[in-house]
Amino acid sequence: MYTIVTSTSNSIPFTNLVLKKKKCNSSRSQTISPFSRIAARRSSLPPFDVFICHRGVDTKRNFCGLLYQDLVEQKVIPFLDCKSMKPGEELNEAIETALRDCKVGVTIFSPNFCNSENSLHELASMMEYQKMVIPIFYDVNTSDLVLANDGSFPTKQLHRFGWALEMAKRRVGISFDSCKGDWSDLLKKVSNRVVEILKELEDEEKNSAAI
Template sequence: MKSRVFDFLKQSRTANRNNHLLNHIETKPKDLFDVFINHRGTDTKRNIACLLYDNLSRRNLRPFLDNKSLKPGDKLFDHIDRAIVSSKVSVAIFSPNYGQSYSCLHELALMMESKKRVIPIFYDIKPSQLDILIDRDRCSEEVIERFRWALDEARHTIGLTFDSMKGNLSEIVTVASDIVVERLMELEVEEDNNM
């Protein structure tokens, strides 16, 4: 990872500010991901989610996005859960239909339970509008409470907001990518300080 981050930082406008942190970045095993991208495909797969994945990949990071990272034969939940647990940072892209997806809510809950650094992006939705919209007859009350807790944690996490009618998609993707890189570097420094 050290060389991948270094390559990105040479090109980054924030290189001068972050160069002193490069010495703390270490290489991770190839089966791990740097960042997990949680999103509702029907709302965001063809715009912000794929653009964020591509931007992070160009920065030599290893993002996980279901349609880009899964291969035929992969066990869906096993692979996704492993990617969440192995990633240090997660990006949760909340959108109007997010709460209708059991998978999105499960992933968010696992991210929060794993104490991941979660970067919320509120895409055409306000934090106060986050709600569980899945059929509650499909889930136990315990699962609903787990999802409610995770959404509450997300509501109270500083994030980015984006209005697709007014905003610049390229700008939000760049800002989110910069934040992911900064958080990864902060985590590496914290790990080194704890050793």
């Protein structure tokens, strides 16, 4: 770029026009957005093996926490919102990524499960992604899993959630009574089945790669 600089002199009755080239700094400072750093950190994490879908008010402080710890001890990477995320992280983005990338879903159906749009969305997403889902019927029977058609959910979502529930009911699940059941036995059953499925999926990937 150029700018016009004028210079005057007592001996010269006219103004001299001088062309002076401005120095341009070609090296522009690049600022890294904090959102880019968060996205980079999230993308660098290994995919979660298991997504734990639950209704927090029913099971977050008991079964879900115990299951999470048991899976970690078995070298499995589980996703549980209260354990797998840090304060300040974008909640929906992290959950959607975990739903898409997980290999197995564990869905804990509990008395208040069908009242939660978030829980139902997570279940529907796993069914749409065709994940292997292990249903756990925690203090409920399959007949208790009914959506209230009272306007709580949009019509489109109501059909989607209903479809996901019916798909889950068709799968072999594990029933548990929190008052009479054996907690250690439940944890063992669920963890062992998760590990078994992961091993089967790993073998399938190896066989496909060898072909």
